Amino acid sequence: MTEDRDNKKPEQPSSEPGRRRFLKTALASATTAGAASVPVLGLSGAASAASTTRTKGMPTRELGNTGVKVPILHLGTAQRMDPKYDKVMHRCYKEGVTWIDTALSYGWGSSHRAIANFLTQIGDRKRLWLTSKSGSSRVSGLRNGLDEALDELGTDYLDLFLMHGIDDLDMLDREYLTLGEKLKAQGKTRFFGFSCHDGNVVELMNRAAKVGGIDAIMFRYNFRRYGDLELNRAIDACHRAGIGLIAMKTQGSVPRDLESVAGFRSENFTLGQAKLKSVWADERIDSIVSEMDSVQYVRENVAAARSEKPLTAEESHQLNQLAALTAGYACNGCKHLCEKTVTRDVAIAESLRYLMYFECFGKTDRARELYRAIPVAKREASADELQQACQVCPQGIDIPARLSRARELLA
Numbered sequence: 339m340t341e342d343r344d345n346k347k348p349e350q351p352s353s354e355p356g357r358r359r360f361l362k363t364a365l366a367s368a369t370t371a372g373a374a375s376v377p378v379l380g381l382s383g384a385a386s387a388a389s390t391t392r393t394k395g396m397p398t399r400e401l402g403n404t405g406v407k408v409p410i411l412h413l414g415t416a417q418r419m420d421p422k423y424d425k426v427m428h429r430c431y432k433e434g435v436t437w438i439d440t441a442l443s444y445g446w447g448s449s450h451r452a453i454a455n456f457l458t459q460i461g462d463r464k465r466l467w468l469t470s471k472s473g474s475s476r477v478s479g480l481r482n483g484l485d486e487a488l489d490e491l492g493t494d495y496l497d498l499f500l501m502h503g504i505d506d507l508d509m510l511d512r513e514y515l516t517l518g519e520k521l522k523a524q525g526k527t528r529f530f531g532f533s534c535h536d537g538n539v540v541e542l543m544n545r546a547a548k549v550g551g552i553d554a555i556m557f558r559y560n561f562r563r564y565g566d567l568e569l570n571r572a573i574d575a576c577h578r579a580g581i582g583l584i585a586m587k588t589q590g591s592v593p594r595d596l597e598s599v600a601g602f603r604s605e606n607f608t609l610g611q612a613k614l615k616s617v618w619a620d621e622r623i624d625s626i627v628s629e630m631d632s633v634q635y636v637r638e639n640v641a642a643a644r645s646e647k648p649l650t651a652e653e654s655h656q657l658n659q660l661a662a663l664t665a666g667y668a669c670n671g672c673k674h675l676c677e678k679t680v681t682r683d684v685a686i687a688e689s690l691r692y693l694m695y696f697e698c699f700g701k702t703d704r705a706r707e708l709y710r711a712i713p714v715a716k717r718e719a720s721a722d723e724l725q726q727a728c729q730v731c732p733q734g735i736d737i738p739a740r741l742s743r744a745r746e747l748l749a
Contacts, residue, residue, distance in 0.1 A: 505538055693747065
């Protein structure tokens with residue numbers, strides 16, 4: 339059910355002192371009022387039913403105002419792919435998950451090459467929706483990145499090309515939007531947009547809704563974010579502007595032992611399925627990207643997508659409780675808040691992101707590789723330096739303790 343998660347559990351030193359004990363105590367004393375501080379929106383499912391087309395395969399929704407129906411679930415491919423015969427891709431395709439999301443940075447091209455081989459095996463490019471991304475911040479780099487992606491994928495067009503992980507509002511200036519128009523006119527991509535991981539997603543989405551030229555946005559959205567008023571207003575603005583909205587990081591992951599203490603209970607869904615259902619209940623979201631790293635997870639996610647049962651009030655309440663009890667371990671990437679409080683350059687959000695890769699997704703080697711690429715001076719910060727960062731963190735994260743944890747596990 340996970341995104342970015344291997345099946346095997348990573349080897350870890352002993353967990354942070356007392357965190358399980360703390361959660362058990364908090365869970366025992368949690369009240370309905372406290373859990374409701376992060377309300378889950380629209381979980382009746384009634385609103386989304388009207389905009390979702392159900393077929394024998396995978397339910398679909400229109401991607402913004404593109405006029406194209408897309409599956410509400412698609413496959414992310416940042417995990418390891420089998421270059422010869424990838425069972426996950428083939429199972430997804432069989433189940434109607436005909437949208438594959440990739441990027442130039444995924445496996446340094448190995449994801450592209452595995453997908454290229456998959457395309458030759460199914461022999462029908464037109465039945466597959468392909469998204470790829472370039473992390474370049476320059477117009478020329480983005481243009482060259484698309485050509486590189488097409489070459490590696492062995493196709494002459496993408497369905498959607500995204501500027502990858504942007505956090506700079508200048509990348510929504512006219513020169514970038516003009517690039518998107520040219521790439522579409524040349525037939526190299528049908529649609530153009532961007533993805534964003536960081537905390538200025540609200541500013542980026544509001545700008546996109548005003549300037550036009552953006553067909554789709556991929557952004558972090560899960561059960562932890564539903565009470566964010568500013569984010570919801572930005573989503574509304576994009577929805578009104580006809581921009582397709584793609585949710586990523588929908589599991590809102592924290593270390594598994596923390597989730598197990600909360601103990602999600604349901605007759606209909608696993609915890610992972612419930613998290614997906616809560617996002618699909620939002621009619622503004624057109625599709626979810628999920629890194630399904632085993633056939634088992636494909637089955638579970640597809641079953642959740644096809645199920646017409648909405649979450650019950652009790653299931654929604656349990657997600658609220660989980661969000662409230664584990665907030666201190668779930669970084670939202672809002673580095674524009676915490677990192678500005680430190681007088682020098684410290685990589686708080688980036689370090690916590692790679693710690694999440696290690697603790698939650700089993701990407702032990704990748705997490706260490708990425709973390710060690712951060713200059714040592716940007717990894718190190720004293721508790722005194724980080725005091726104000728803790729005060730502005732909306733999640734209440736103990737930033738010195740979590741950065742110390744990152745150094746312990748990753749350095």
